[in-house]
Structures are given as C-alpha cells and as structure tokens.
Amino acid sequence: MSHDNLKVFPSVRERYDALAQAGDIEIDPAQQRLADRFDRLIHELGTTRLATKSSALGWLFSRRAPRREIIKGLYIHGEVGRGKTMLMDMFHQLVPAKRKRRAHFLDFMADVHERINAHRQALKNGETKQDDPIPPVADALAEQAWVLCFDEFTVTDIADAMILSRLFRALFQRGVVLVATSNVEPDNLYRDGLNRQLFLPFVDLLKSHVDVVNLDARTDYRLEKLNRLPVYLSPLNEDTDRLMNEAWLAATAGATVAPDSLKVKGHTVIIPQAAPHTAAARFTFADLCSKPLGAADYAAVIQHYRTIFIDAVPVLDHPRRNEAKRFIILIDMLYDHHVHLVISAAASPDELYVAKSGTEAFEFDRTASRLFEMQSEEYLATASRLEPAAAAQAAKL
Structure with missing residues (x-):
C-alpha cells in the first residue's frame, strides 16, 4: 500500500x-x-x-x-x-x-x-x-x-x-x-x-x-467528457464557479496543474494554471485583457494550449475599451484556431459590451456572434489541439 x-x-x-x-x-x-x-x-x-x-x-x-x-x-x-x-x-x-x-x-x-x-x-x-x-x-x-x-x-x-x-x-x-x-x-x-x-x-x-x-481508440474521451458540461456560464455566482471548477477537472483529467510562463518577444506571459499534459490552461479575464498583451502573446498561448478557461469576464463599457479591444482580438484568435473555450461571464455574449459608440461597439457584435457559435456542437466537434503546421503558423502571428 x-x-x-x-x-x-x-x-x-x-x-x-x-x-x-x-x-x-x-x-x-x-x-x-x-x-x-x-x-x-x-x-x-x-x-x-x-x-x-x-x-x-x-x-x-x-x-x-x-x-x-x-x-x-x-x-x-x-x-x-x-x-x-x-x-x-x-x-x-x-x-x-x-x-x-x-x-x-x-x-x-x-x-x-x-x-x-x-x-x-x-x-x-x-x-x-x-x-x-x-x-x-x-x-x-x-x-x-x-x-x-x-x-x-x-x-x-x-x-x-x-x-x-x-x-x-x-x-x-x-x-x-x-x-x-x-x-x-x-x-x-x-x-x-x-x-x-x-x-x-x-x-x-x-x-x-x-x-x-x-492508438485507434474510438473517440476523443477527454473532449467527450468536457462537452457534456456547459462552456459559457453566466451570471457570475457560486454555481458558476462550481461548474467552472468541474469543467476544469474534466479538462485536466487528473494531470498536474501548476503555473507556467512563455517568453514572447522579450517579455513573459504568465499562465496562472496550466496542465501541459492535457494542453489546458486557465486564466482570469484580468490575466489576459487587463495587461498589455497582444496578438503575439495570444498566439504563443494557443501554440501550447488547446483548451482555454477564462474566469470572470465583466460587463464592459467605453472606459474599458482597451480591455474590450484585447478581448475582441483574443476571441478572434481562439475562434480562428478552433480552440476549446470555457468561459464564465457577468452576462450573455450580446450583453457583455454596453457602450453604443466607438469601433469596439461595432466589432463586439462579431465577438458576441463567435462566442455563441463557440458553444455549438458543430464548433466543439472541430475543437482540438493545434496541428503542427497550424502551430507554426500561429507562432508567426
């Protein structure tokens, strides 16, 4: 024993x-x-x-x-x-x-x-x-x-x-x-x-x-288990936190979870919770969008992690347009590379950005549409780890 x-x-x-x-x-x-x-x-x-x-x-x-x-x-x-x-x-x-x-x-x-x-x-x-x-x-x-x-x-x-x-x-x-x-x-x-x-x-x-x-097993067991759980959770409350944690346990499948870091163009991108063995990483909204990160940083994350968790996305308005802009870029890249996204937010996708003026208001319509689509069975069926050629391309972005 x-x-x-x-x-x-x-x-x-x-x-x-x-x-x-x-x-x-x-x-x-x-x-x-x-x-x-x-x-x-x-x-x-x-x-x-x-x-x-x-x-x-x-x-x-x-x-x-x-x-x-x-x-x-x-x-x-x-x-x-x-x-x-x-x-x-x-x-x-x-x-x-x-x-x-x-x-x-x-x-x-x-x-x-x-x-x-x-x-x-x-x-x-x-x-x-x-x-x-x-x-x-x-x-x-x-x-x-x-x-x-x-x-x-x-x-x-x-x-x-x-x-x-x-x-x-x-x-x-x-x-x-x-x-x-x-x-x-x-x-x-x-x-x-x-x-x-x-x-x-x-x-x-x-x-x-x-x-x-x-290994010609019949299915993607990890994704099959994860797909049984909600992938967009709102509003922010204890039940949402519990479901996010359950989904995280399913995504990491018992693998060791620890902080990670990536070197990108002379600076460091911190991943607060990472399970490299299952290619899963977990962030808060502030980790990804309140810091001065850009497309190259998100591409580096995508190259290493294919299931991304984002906790506590707030309702955004014009004073937080810089954070909204980063969020728009982030969702575009996750969507384009078919990353499996699990997210908790204060409101539904179409109610996350409340400002009515500025380019971010127009651009966020696309973000909301993509967030809805990323919950669909069709999108989840295609979400998988990045193939080597795509990884190389993402790294060059």
Whole structure:
C-alpha cells in the first residue's frame, strides 16, 4: 500500500483496469492493447536489467552497466484525446528505472538548445577543447535518463530538425530507450518543412529504434467528457464557479496543474494554471485583457494550449475599451484556431459590451456572434489541439 492508502498497481494494464472499474475511464480495447504493450516493454527493460547485473547492487540503470541488446521503445500516434498521454504516464510511473525522464518534446528541445549554447560558450571561453557539442550533450542527457518519455512529439522548427538525427543517434548509441506520443506517424514528421530531405535520415533512425503503434481508440474521451458540461456560464455566482471548477477537472483529467510562463518577444506571459499534459490552461479575464498583451502573446498561448478557461469576464463599457479591444482580438484568435473555450461571464455574449459608440461597439457584435457559435456542437466537434503546421503558423502571428 502507498502512503496515501491507494493500491500500487504493478502493471499498466492492472492500473488501467482499476480506473475502468472505478468508473474514471471507459474501457477501450485499443487502449487495453497499448497497456499490454507497455507492460511488455517494462518486462523487457527489467529482463535486460537482470541480465546485466554486475553485482548484488548493480543495475542496468547504473551508467556503468553494459548494454547487451537494443531495446526498442514505442512511438504511439493517433488523434487527439485517445488516451496516449494517460497510458504513457502510467508507464513512466511504473517502469522501475532510477534514471528516467518525462517531458513535453518542445521543452526537451529547448533544454537541448540551451545545453548546446552553453557548450559553445564554454568552448569560446577556453573551458573545453571539444568542438562538437553533440557528444557531451548526449552524454549528459543519457546520464540523466536511460528511459526517455516524450509527449507531443512534433517537429516544426528547422533548428530542431537539423540536429535530431545526430543527437538521437548519439542517444541510442548510449542505450537510451525512447517512448513518445504524437498526433502524426513518423513518416509525416516535419512534413513540408524546409530542407526536409536533410531530416529524413532521422525518420529512418527513429523507426529502427521504436515500434510504431497507432492508438485507434474510438473517440476523443477527454473532449467527450468536457462537452457534456456547459462552456459559457453566466451570471457570475457560486454555481458558476462550481461548474467552472468541474469543467476544469474534466479538462485536466487528473494531470498536474501548476503555473507556467512563455517568453514572447522579450517579455513573459504568465499562465496562472496550466496542465501541459492535457494542453489546458486557465486564466482570469484580468490575466489576459487587463495587461498589455497582444496578438503575439495570444498566439504563443494557443501554440501550447488547446483548451482555454477564462474566469470572470465583466460587463464592459467605453472606459474599458482597451480591455474590450484585447478581448475582441483574443476571441478572434481562439475562434480562428478552433480552440476549446470555457468561459464564465457577468452576462450573455450580446450583453457583455454596453457602450453604443466607438469601433469596439461595432466589432463586439462579431465577438458576441463567435462566442455563441463557440458553444455549438458543430464548433466543439472541430475543437482540438493545434496541428503542427497550424502551430507554426500561429507562432508567426
């Protein structure tokens, strides 16, 4: 038993079945098959660990342990909300590796670039004679994690694309085992990207070190659950707060929630509540519209988060036209990129802006119309995480 009196399940399948039995998830045969595949990988990792023990205290997970065979990891792709991240997180929690890391792929690559830049600075300062930063960076990453789990594996940046083949060849040579989730199959990574022919060796390398699995679950379970709840709540009262909190719990699906921040053109955009694993973020109206934010800031949020909560939108008038203007821009961008919006407001959309003069009064008619449409079944059916190409485009706005 764990310290919180919850049973510790020894396998991904047992943990999955327990959640289904408790009514927290619905049983899906495709998810069950993936759970079994994760358990086989855990067994392979454990078997290799035992086979390479050098002493009673020796682990394969020790950096000095020899690698006797290549263990193929997993690359799981499929549409949004099918349970890829949930199952990978179960695997990460259960795999008995002391050196393991779970990261969003974009965060990992940001870390890699920082390490490369630090090495180049050390070379410039005469602190190292190693011209090539890839081997020492790979050494440090492999020492940190033998089992490496990535969520949202996607490649949209040419700088990432150009180093992936060399970096991962070095990591695989050091025995790193990769597990990744993605919305696209490996052959479609960096599709239509600049100089993609230079990226293709990485695709071949990747497929030789992972088993590719298509999680063809029947529906977007997270969105299905969220769609049962209201997405525009008014007026502002305790019942509205309660329903917003229920919807937030559904959107985050038990994921860790913590503040986040994004660097945008030299300044920082704060996300008060963020669940990167489910691409959900929560703000107040003041967080987004009372601060001097603009389209580039909203685009950065959209690039990382596909379900946006906005609490406590007030009734706006002419003295608050700057906030109204930002709100207009924000809703336009959320609408254009099919972001799933959950909002609490003091009034219905057509009663949120009460001034009768000024350009904001005219423009807010479109905002109200879009807020109504964003509650429709048709809009909610299309709301999903941003595809890589759209993410790249949003980042350029």
